[in-house]
Amino acid sequence: MGVPDTQQALSAFITRLRGHSPLDDGDCRALMALPLREIALTARQALVRPTQKSTHAWLVIEGLIGRISQTDDGLRQIQALSAPGEIANVAAMMLPARLCGFEAVTRSRVVAISHDALRGLAADHPAIAGALMREALLVKEILAQWLLNIGRREARAKVTHFLCEMAVRYQAANRGGATSFVLPMTQEQLGEALALTPVHINRTLKALREEKLVEVVRHEVRLFDWPAVVAAAEFDPSYLRLAEQEEGVARSTASAATRIAPAGAR
Amino acid sequence: MGVPDTQQALSAFITRLRGHSPLDDGDCRALMALPLREIALTARQALVRPTQKSTHAWLVIEGLIGRISQTDDGLRQIQALSAPGEIANVAAMMLPARLCGFEAVTRSRVVAISHDALRGLAADHPAIAGALMREALLVKEILAQWLLNIGRREARAKVTHFLCEMAVRYQAANRGGATSFVLPMTQEQLGEALALTPVHINRTLKALREEKLVEVVRHEVRLFDWPAVVAAAEFDPSYLRLAEQEEGVARSTASAATRIAPAGAR
DNA sequence: CGCTCAGTTGAGTCATTTCAAACGTTGTGG
DNA sequence: CCACAACGTTTGAAATGACTCAACTGAGCG
Numbered sequence: 271m272g273v274p275d276t277q278q279a280l281s282a283f284i285t286r287l288r289g290h291s292p293l294d295d296g297d298c299r300a301l302m303a304l305p306l307r308e309i310a311l312t313a314r315q316a317l318v319r320p321t322q323k324s325t326h327a328w329l330v331i332e333g334l335i336g337r338i339s340q341t342d343d344g345l346r347q348i349q350a351l352s353a354p355g356e357i358a359n360v361a362a363m364m365l366p367a368r369l370c371g372f373e374a375v376t377r378s379r380v381v382a383i384s385h386d387a388l389r390g391l392a393a394d395h396p397a398i399a400g401a402l403m404r405e406a407l408l409v410k411e412i413l414a415q416w417l418l419n420i421g422r423r424e425a426r427a428k429v430t431h432f433l434c435e436m437a438v439r440y441q442a443a444n445r446g447g448a449t450s451f452v453l454p455m456t457q458e459q460l461g462e463a464l465a466l467t468p469v470h471i472n473r474t475l476k477a478l479r480e481e482k483l484v485e486v487v488r489h490e491v492r493l494f495d496w497p498a499v500v501a502a503a504e505f506d507p508s509y510l511r512l513a514e515q516e517e518g519v520a521r522s523t524a525s526a527a528t529r530i531a532p533a534g535a536r
Numbered sequence: 537m538g539v540p541d542t543q544q545a546l547s548a549f550i551t552r553l554r555g556h557s558p559l560d561d562g563d564c565r566a567l568m569a570l571p572l573r574e575i576a577l578t579a580r581q582a583l584v585r586p587t588q589k590s591t592h593a594w595l596v597i598e599g600l601i602g603r604i605s606q607t608d609d610g611l612r613q614i615q616a617l618s619a620p621g622e623i624a625n626v627a628a629m630m631l632p633a634r635l636c637g638f639e640a641v642t643r644s645r646v647v648a649i650s651h652d653a654l655r656g657l658a659a660d661h662p663a664i665a666g667a668l669m670r671e672a673l674l675v676k677e678i679l680a681q682w683l684l685n686i687g688r689r690e691a692r693a694k695v696t697h698f699l700c701e702m703a704v705r706y707q708a709a710n711r712g713g714a715t716s717f718v719l720p721m722t723q724e725q726l727g728e729a730l731a732l733t734p735v736h737i738n739r740t741l742k743a744l745r746e747e748k749l750v751e752v753v754r755h756e757v758r759l760f761d762w763p764a765v766v767a768a769a770e771f772d773p774s775y776l777r778l779a780e781q782e783e784g785v786a787r788s789t790a791s792a793a794t795r796i797a798p799a800g801a802r
Numbered sequence: 803c804g805c806t807c808a809g810t811t812g813a814g815t816c817a818t819t820t821c822a823a824a825c826g827t828t829g830t831g832g
Numbered sequence: 833c834c835a836c837a838a839c840g841t842t843t844g845a846a847a848t849g850a851c852t853c854a855a856c857t858g859a860g861c862g
Contacts, residue, residue: 285817290631339680342770345688349680364666365556365673369776370680389572403669410676413683414605414615414636421686421731422611424817456840465687472842480723488827504608508634690849722808736850738810754859 276306276381279331282355282443289442289512290408291401300395306381311374318359319372324503326382327359328352333378334454338462339370348463351375351407361406362389376454406501411509419441423504425474428464430503433484434492434530435510442512450492542572545597548621555708556674556777557667567659572647577640584625592648593625599644600720604728605636614729615682616675617641619702621709627672629654629786641765642720652798657763660774686731689770691740693731696769699750699757701776708778716758 284301287293293301308331309315318324320339328335335358337350352358359372363385374380392399392418412435419431440446448516457475458468466474478484483499485492493499550567559567574597577583577584584590596599601624603616615636618624623636629651639691640646653704678701684698702719706712723741724734732740744750749765751758759765 337680338742339684341684341688341693347684349683361673361676365670365677365777366678367677368777369772406629406676407627407672410627410672410679411631411633412631413676413679414603416687417615417679417683418605419608420683421613422607427607458840468841469843470818471822473818476842503689506635511631511634723810724808733851734809735811735852739850742810 276329276331278306279329279355279381279443280304280306283329283357286355286442286512287401287405289450291397293397293401294457295371297397297401300391300398304381304383304387306392309335309380309382311378311380312443313374313376315374315515317372317374317380320369322371322374324359324362325386326384327357327363327388328380328382329357330354331379331381333380334375334424335380336375336459336463337367337372337376346462347465348459350413351436351463353439353443354445356439356534357383357405360402361409363392363402366405367478370371375459385419408511425466425470426477427461427503428466429471429478430484430499432460432464432485432491432504433501434494434503434505434507435535437505438461438512442510449494449496450490452489453486453491473474501505542574542595542597545595545621545647545709546570547570549595549623552621552708552778553667553671556670557663559663559667563661563663563667566657566664568648570649575646575648577644577646579640579642581628583638583640583646586635588637589632590625590628590638591652593623593629593648594621594638594646594648595623597645597647599646600641601635601637601638601644601646602641602725602729603636604771612728613709613731614641614725616679617702617729618731619705619709620711622705623649623671625790626654626668627669627675629658630672641685641725662732681775691736692729692743694732694767695726695737695740696750696765697771698726698730699759700766700769700771701729701771703757704773704776704778708776715760715762716756718755719752719757720755727782 280302284293287301309328311333317326317328317335331350332354336348337351337352337358338346338348340346350358358380359367361367388472392402399518415435421429423431433453434468435444437451440451440453445451455469456462456468460466461468461471464471475484475486482494483502484494499505546568550559550564553567572628575594577599583592583594595765596618598620601618602614603618604612604614606612609787616624624646625633629634641702654668658668685694689697693727699719701710703717706717706719711717722734723737726732727734727737730737741752745752748760750760751769765771
C-alpha cells in the first residue's frame, strides 16, 4: 500500500464524479492533467476563515477537511466533511460561501485547485462543468440528510448514522477495510459535526461499544454488525449517489444498505 | 395590490436571480416567456413524495412550499422553504433529490416548470444556466445556516433567527410590510422546520411576546424591535445574497442586518 | 350550532448539558 | 530513556432545556 499519493486521490475523485456524471476519456485526461501542488496542513489549521473569500477548492489526499460555521458565542458546527478522494469547496467556484470557513480537521494533505482553473476546465469540457455542478449539489444532499439527522434523531442514531455515512464514503474512496476504517476525528470534533457535547459523544460511543455494535478505538472505527448498525441509524445510503450511474432500479432501504456493506461485514 | 398574480411572482423571481447573477434583456424575455399553468394546492398537499422522482420545479405564486424529509418513526423535518417569488426544486434539474419530498405547507398556488423546459432554457442561454445554478447553491447556503441554527442554538434564538430570515426573504419578494409580514405556517410546522415540538414553539413565542420582541398572531408576524431581534438571533443576512450583485464592500454584521431592516422598523 | 383544527397551558419526565476531576497516550526535550 | 507537557478520553453528579402527555380554549367552517 504505502503512503497514499496525489494521483491515487485524483483518480478516486474521477471515479467519484463518474458515479453521477458521464465523463469521456478526454474529460478524464483533462482532469488528470491538473497541476498538483500538494499542501500539508496541521490539525485544525484554517484554509479560509469564515469571512474571507476563498479562491481555491481542495482535493483531499489524506486527512479530513471540514466546512465550519459558528455562533457568536463560539459554538462550532461542522457542516460538511471532505474525505480523501473528495473535493472541498467546489460550490464556491459558482457561488462563494459566506459565514463559513474551511479547516483541516486532522493533519492533512490536500491539493489546492484554483476556482479559475476549474472554471477554465468547465468552459472547455461541458461534461466536467456538469460533473462539478452535480458534485456540489451532492454535497447539498448530504447536508440535507445531516439536517434531518441533527434535528430529528437522538444521540445513538445520530452517531451511528454518521458512522454509516462515513463508512460508505471511505469505502468508495478505497480507504475502508472490510469491517473498519480510520476516521481521524477527535470526540470533540464528532460533537461539532453532530451537534452534541464531547461528553455525550463519549457516553454514546461507550453504550454502542457495550451493545457490541460499534467500537471506536484510537480513531479506528470498527463496525461489528453492519445490518444492526444500519437499523439503529435508519441509514439509507441512496442519497450518497455512489455505485449508480443514473436512476437505476428501485430498491428497498434494507437491501441497498446491505449491498453497500463492506464485503464480509455480515 | 389585489390578488398576487403569476406575472408578479415571475418578475420577483427574475429580480431575485439578478441579485446574484447578471441577466441581459434577452435572458429575461426568455424567462418571462415561460408557459405559466397555475396549480392550486391545499394545505399539506404533496407535490412529490419522498421516494418519487420529480420532473418539475415550482415557482411559488402564493403560499409556501416545503422540502421535507422524515425519520422512520415519522418525525418530520422541513429542510427548506420556498416563499412567493422563489422556486422550489431547481437543483433536481441537475441532480434529482432522494429521500425528500415536496409539499405545500399551506394553501398555495404554484406554477410547475418542467426540468426539461429549464434545461432547454439553460442550453440556449448560458447566463440562465448560471443563474439557476447559483439559485440552487443559494438554497444550499441557506440549508447550511439552518444546520447551524438547528444544531447549535437554543429555542429562542432558533425561532428569532428563522423569523429574521423569513422577514428578509418576504421583503425581497415585496410581500413584507414595514414591521410585519404574513407567514402562513402553523406552530406545528414551525416546529418541523426548527426541530422543536409544537408545544415548545408555542412557549417560545409566548416568551418573545412577553419580551415585546416579536408577536405572531394568526400567521401574521410582527417584529417590534428589529435590532433587538437580530441580536437575539445572531442574525447576519449576508448568506441570503440579496441586495448585492457581486462581492461588494466588506461590512459589519450589525450594519448589514440593520440596513436590510424594513424601513421604519427602527 | 356543532365539528374540526390550531393554539394554549400545566405537571412530570427525560435526554443532553454543564462542571469538575481523573486518567491515558503521545510527543518532546533534557 | 525518563519526565513532563499537552491533549484526548473517561467518569460522576447536578442542572436544565426541551419533550411528553393530557386537558382545555378559541377560531373558522359548513
